[in-house]
Structure formats: structure tokens, C-alpha cells
Amino acid sequence: MSWLSSFWRSSIGGKVTMAVTGLMLFGFVVSHLLGNLQLLQGKDKINGYAKWLHDLGPMLWVMRIGLLAIFVLHVWTALRLSRANKNARPVAYAKPSTVQATMASRSMLLSGLSLLVFIIYHLLHFTLGVVSAEHHDLKLADAGGHDVYTMVTTAFSVPAIAIAYAAFQVVLFLHLSHGIQSMAQTIGLHHARYSPMIKTVSFLVALVIAGGNMLLALSVMLGLVGGAQ
Ligand code: HEM
Numbered sequence: 001m002s003w004l005s006s007f008w009r010s011s012i013g014g015k016v017t018m019a020v021t022g023l024m025l026f027g028f029v030v031s032h033l034l035g036n037l038q039l040l041q042g043k044d045k046i047n048g049y050a051k052w053l054h055d056l057g058p059m060l061w062v063m064r065i066g067l068l069a070i071f072v073l074h075v076w077t078a079l080r081l082s083r084a085n086k087n088a089r090p091v092a093y094a095k096p097s098t099v100q101a102t103m104a105s106r107s108m109l110l111s112g113l114s115l116l117v118f119i120i121y122h123l124l125h126f127t128l129g130v131v132s133a134e135h136h137d138l139k140l141a142d143a144g145g146h147d148v149y150t151m152v153t154t155a156f157s158v159p160a161i162a163i164a165y166a167a168f169q170v171v172l173f174l175h176l177s178h179g180i181q182s183m184a185q186t187i188g189l190h191h192a193r194y195s196p197m198i199k200t201v202s203f204l205v206a207l208v209i210a211g212g213n214m215l216l217a218l219s220v221m222l223g224l225v226g227g228a229q
Contacts, residue, residue: 008077009080011081011084014077014080014081014084015081015186016186017073017074017077018074018077018078018081018182018183018186019182019183019186019187021070021071021073021074021077022074022179022182022183023183024070025067025070025071025074026176026179026180026183028067029172029176029209030209033209033212033213035049035053036152036213036216037212037216039149039152039153039216039220039225040216040219040225042149043147043149043150046148046149046152047146047147047148047149050146050148051146054145054146071119075112075116078108078109078112079109082109107174108175108178108179108182111171111174111175112175114168114171115168115171115172115175118168118171118172125155126139126148126151126152126155132155132158132161134154135151135154135155136151138150138151138154139151152216152220153220153225153226154226156216156217156220156221156226157220157221157223157226159221161217162217162218162220162221163217163221165213165214165217166214166217166218169210169211169213169214169217170210172206172209172210172213173206173207173209173210173211174206176202176205176206176209176210177202177203177205177206177207178202179202180198180201180202180205180206181198181199181202184198184202
């Protein structure tokens, strides 16, 4: 196991860990969005999906624990790499404006930590029912305990909640648009000819994902989705 830990501690090992865990988290975000988009198809559709997920029983817990482990490794490695970068360059650049970095790349750690705050809030809200517990109670009020449709539409009909969710999607967009490019670079896709294309694809993929989540929150807030079905 010590070779694995030395690999993780190396600079390239850290980057590979970020790329692999990032790709897995990306897979989760895409499948979560595809599942949630069923909200637009009505109550039975999304509640049927939620019930199917919960009926996976122990398998669902294996997936949740796996996701948590991947997430912890992603954040932990990011913090380690950022500390190593700072230690390697104890004196800051004299002219930061001359350092080539996009707004997204400079704010990667900040956007990542902001997403962590969002995810903690999101889990306390929809999964654990600790904040705005009345929304979570609506999910459990249904005999089967899977009325995710009523929980989500009631939550997003509160403008402050819908706007907070929508605002976090801007952070998700910044994080993904740069993260996808970094991932491509780590796996060796950084030829001058392909870079502009990779940049455009990363931008569009991030826009579709963050835009899809935003669409869900705002369409409920604006009354386009929700209400009695
Ligand atoms: C408008 C957008 C979103 C909606 C409507 C939504 C909805 C939900 C719901 C209803 C649950 C609870 C499922 C259940 O226990 O029955 C959930 C769990 C979760 N969501 Fe979201 N979500 C959204 C965006 C996001 C984003 C952007 C992320 C990550 C960046 C995320 C990460 C998670 C995680 C990690 C869980 C826990 C999974 C589990 O309990 O198995 N969600 N979400």
C-alpha cells in the first residue's frame, strides 16, 4: 500500500487522483441531473424514480458510501496540492496580472469549497431534513415515503431557496468548466490545436449541467412546474 500512498503524495499522482475522482463526481452530477429532470415529466415519473433508487436498499448505501469516499479524496487531494504549490512558491508573484490564469482556474479552490458548503446544505435539506424540515416531512408524508416531487416543488416555490440553488449553479459552472479542461490536460490532451476545442466543449458541457439544475429551480419558482398534479 505504501507505493499507493507515495504515488498520491507525488505531484503527478495528486493530479491523476484529482482527474479520476473528478471524472467520477462528474458522472454522478450528470446522472443526478438526468434523474432530477424527470421532475418536468410530472409527479409519478420522478417519484417512481426515487422509489426505484430507494428500493436498491443496501446497494444504495454502497453507492452513497463510495460517493462520499470519492468526494473526500477529491477535496483532501485538492487541499494538499494547493498547500504544496504555496510551499513551492513562498513569495507571491510581484505582478499577479502577468500570471496567465483564467478567472475559473484561480478560483478553483474557492469554487470547490463553496460547492462543499452547497452540498452540505443540500444534504441537510433534501436527504436528512435537518434544515427546512417541513419540506422533508412532505416527502415522508406519502405512504411510500418517496414523494420527492412535493418536497422539491414546495422547496423551490420559496423564492429565497430557488434563488440560492440557482446562484450555486454559477459556482458549479465555474468549477466544471475549468475542471473538465484540467482533466483533459492531465490525460495528455493539451495539444495547441485541440486546446480551443477542449475549452469550448468544457464551457458547453458545464453550461448544460449548471443550466439544467438552474432550470429546475427557476421553473418551479416561476410556477411553470409544480402545484397539484
Ligand atoms: C436543482 C438541482 C437539484 C435538485 C432538484 C436535487 C434534488 C435532490 C434530491 C431530491 C435529493 C434526495 C434524494 C432522496 O434521498 O430521495 C438529492 C440528493 C443529493 N444531491 Fe441533489 N439536487 C440538485 C442538485 C445537486 C447538485 C448540483 C449536486 C452536486 C454538485 C447534488 C448532490 C446531491 C447529493 C450528493 C445527494 C445525496 C445522494 C443520496 O442521498 O443518495 N445535487 N438531490
